[in-house]
Amino acid sequence: MIRNLWQRLIAPLDPPLMIVAALLLVYGLVVVASASPERVGAQLLNMLVALVVMRLVAQVPPQKLMHYALPVFAGGILLLVAVALFGDVSKGARRWLNLGFMRIQPSEIMKIAMPMMLAWYFQKYETALRLREYLVAALILLLPVVLIAKQPDLGTAILVLAAGCYVIFFAGLSWKVIITLCTAAVAAAPVAWSMMRDYQKSRILTLLNPQSDPLGKGFHIIQSTIAIGSGGIFGKGWGQGTQAQLEFIPERHTDFIFAVLSEELGLIGISLLMLLYALLVGRGLMIAAKAPTLFTRLLAGSITLIFFTYAFVNMGMVSGILPVVGLPLPFISYGGTALVTLFVGIGILMSIHKHRMLVQK
């Protein structure tokens, strides 16, 4: 009876994906326990919520997801507009919407809603994908990205933009256009620079030369770099990182948790983490490759690459090769919102994989 229930419970889950995700969660919990022991309980609760959401999403068939794509996206846009108009300001940014009983961050929804929307759009025009369709897709993409960037929340904007671009890329936008766009982007960089906010500019400047302001803006990067470097091959041992435990690392349980991991667990610990990410991405790409429809292919491919981007941007910024844009380390950082989003993505991947045969029939 219980066994039967368990069987039904895990039926929609993809074992390889589940195992990798679970390992990542355990790993994350271990690091959080060192970086911020008092938050372990709360993080366990976050994980539980995320897993429940994943399980719920995993049983939703892709066709249904397609139906949800447009309403979810439209709703997301409305919420973003609402944020721009009535959002709560915290730390100089307007990112939160107070619903009275809870506060939500609509930009988070876009990380999933954006690839769903574009995948749905390309599926709809599957047979006649011309430049016009790509232009419309670009507009669909840019609207929320601009709204999010204006909040300002550069990290999320980049992720949403990346998610959309991945869909467009997988949909088959010709290399000629891609190269032209990339060239144009480089050419437009100065314009973008002039439109950036001061703190965004300073983050980029700091990245180029953190030593220019060692106690101010460069402090984060210098301290996290020291943490990583001093960790060495084997690390200083769990809970033994001086940079981490003596509070030299800022945001050590959230955005900069990777520095804690690197300092205490060393290159070995980093390699393990990167291996888990690689397995996750590999499994995701495999699911995408076997996906039956354009929608599911694009969605699975994009979500998978979002996992990669998430991890890459965070590790890059903490180790000082990318600007500090304020993204958590996926599956590891403390925090519920990002975790739920990630597991919605995992759930979707699982659903696509489980339903690959059904669709074809």
Added chain:
Amino acid sequence: MEFKNPEQELKRFHRRLTGAGVFALLAFALLFARFFWLQVIQHDYYQTRAEDNSISLVPIQPNRGLILDRNGVVMAHNYSAYTLEITPSKVANLDKTIDALSKIVDIQPKDRKRFKKLMEESRSFESLPIRTRLSDDEVARFVARRYRFPGVDVKARLFRQYPLGESASHLLGYIGRITDSDIARIASKDEEDNYRGTEEFGKSGLEQKYEFQLHGQTGFEQVEVDSSGRAVRVLSRTPPVAGDNLTLTIDAKLQQVAEQAFGDQNGALVAIDPSTGGILALVSMPNFDPNQFVDGIDTQNWDALNNSPDRPMLDRALNGIYPPGSTFKPYLALAALQDGKRTPQQTIVDPGYFSFGGHIFHDDKPGGHGIVDLHKALVVSCDTYFYMLANDLGIERIAKFVRKFGFGQRTGVDIEGESEGVLPSPEWKKKHFKNPEQQRWYAGETISIGIGQGYNAYTPIQLAQAVATLANNGVMYRPHLVKFVTDTKTGVATPIEPEPERTIPLKQADIDFVKQAMVGVDSDKDGTGAGAFAGAGYTSGGKTGTAQVYSLKGAKYVEGKTKEDLRDHGLFIVFAPADHPKIALAVVVEHGGFGAQSAAPIARKVLDYYLLGKLPPAPAAIAPADQTSAGAGQ
């Protein structure tokens, strides 16, 4: 593009999927390269930086050595107290912060003033005390609100304290915050490491002279600090070693008796043990309270000390220079006896003046002293006798002889900045004056030298050293204040050996004669010191002196018509007991009038206490003193 081939589309999708996978792997490889660079190749560098971040060497201030008198009375020690300190470089708005702090702890305007002064003098990045000696209550109140005050902290510090207050202030000196010139001195001794964390430095007196012995060895604590610089735990500890203790030759009680004997008069007294050179009392009046300097003196008190016409900061015993007046006569007598220019038996008839080159040199006593021999000349202080004697000796011989007693040379006492004084001689005039007219030595000038006037000007410590040397039959010791230095770690006491500087070749009979005459000064019925020493209960050999205060330009001194600050200085030199002197001293009372009436009574009180343990009847009242009674010698 018109025709979509699903097969081809799927292939392209797979190609792109593979491309994305390869791209992700490459990106991860790039990251891995970065981590390899940081964690393997640059590991040592970052390891050091992490340690620099988290490990800091905190100096532990050693206890400054104590200063004790010869009987173990504490004259300088330390106590620990909490101070509230601000690091100005870490505080955005200083005035606002101090205002806010003043709501928690008591901060007076004088605290603010002192803080301002410290800020002007301080090195950057230093933390400076805004309040010292916090009560436990104040400490608790601040600590609870510390988070509101970045750059402000409570620290436990050692404070120097001089329990005797103003007593012996000039010889003890004081300590104050380290200045640039102190840093240069520390550097010249290669002591920079040892002075990390030290904030005070001896500024004068023994505190300055023995700074490097008193300081001790700074200890260090290796502590782990968090990002806000707060110590988390101690990794290792090298304890500090307290500075050496100084035990002085000074008798603190004697010092106090001498100081009180001055009342509100200005002047100096130096008492020496003739057999060692150990200084028993070194008085300069008025004195000051060195405790004021310990936590930084505020501007108001500093100005008061420096602008006072009484110049309390001047160490008159070492830096005041005074004509010796008649206290010079015993040495001239000795010179004349040595050279055979006089015999004890020779007499003169004193008409009350000495006439030389058309100029009349007056004796103190109108009409003169009658028939005078050398003994009487000293006992009654006959000027005429010594005018003639000086004239017969000549300046060269006088200068050569008295130089042996230390006149006009630094004694080498263990306090810095001693003055040299002026021993006049033809060579000195040549060196001192530029105008050829003034460079000439006139024979008439020699005659004034005979009574200790003219260009003669010596420090009280020179006068004391000379009388001590005389008392010790010509064997001269270097005056010194420190009897022994005690290593506080090993407990080994290193005595400062008495240094016989020289033995003046003198005939014992001549010495005995002069000493006997000085005993006469204090005991013969016509002796100038007899009044002051009536019924003393011990025999002493003294000599009174009254030094005219007039400028070298030659303004005339007219007795009785002069203001207080032009009145004569009163002097007295003495040794006792006469047969086996245990103490020799010199007193100068500025503008005290006759030495017999101003200086000798002070010497009497000092000797009474030192030899008999007798305290003066009632210590001088602290109430505002009566100016007229002070100089009541006239």
